[in-house]
Amino acid sequence: MEPVRxxxxxxxxxxxxxxxxxxxxxxxxxxxxxxxxxxxFVPKLNGNGAVADAIAxxxxxxxxxxxxxHSALVxxxxxxxxxxxxx
Numbered sequence: 001m002e003p004v005r006x007x008x009x010x011x012x013x014x015x016x017x018x019x020x021x022x023x024x025x026x027x028x029x030x031x032x033x034x035x036x037x038x039x040x041f042v043p044k045l046n047g048n049g050a051v052a053d054a055i056a057x058x059x060x061x062x063x064x065x066x067x068x069x070h071s072a073l074v075x076x077x078x079x080x081x082x083x084x085x086x087x
Contacts, residue, residue, distance in 0.1 A: 011064060011067060014064065015064050018060070018064070
């Protein structure tokens with residue numbers, strides 16, 4: 001396995017661990033569904049440190065995407081220039 005593929009695998013594993021932790025916490029906390037749906041469409045930042053928490057959450061969601069998609073990982077792939085190769 002080439003080093004680029006190993007790094008892609010590591011990033012994928014870390015993203016899946018993050019998702020598993022998120023859903024594990026949600027199943028433990030059991031928030032009311034109405035509050036979750038309302039929070040999806042009407043975001044609020046109440047309480048001390050809410051802005052810092054929002055920035056941290058945004059960073060946790062954006063960094064894996066940024067690391068994977070905008071790095072040399074994507075550029076290192078050998079993709080044929082044909083329509084089939086691009087697809």
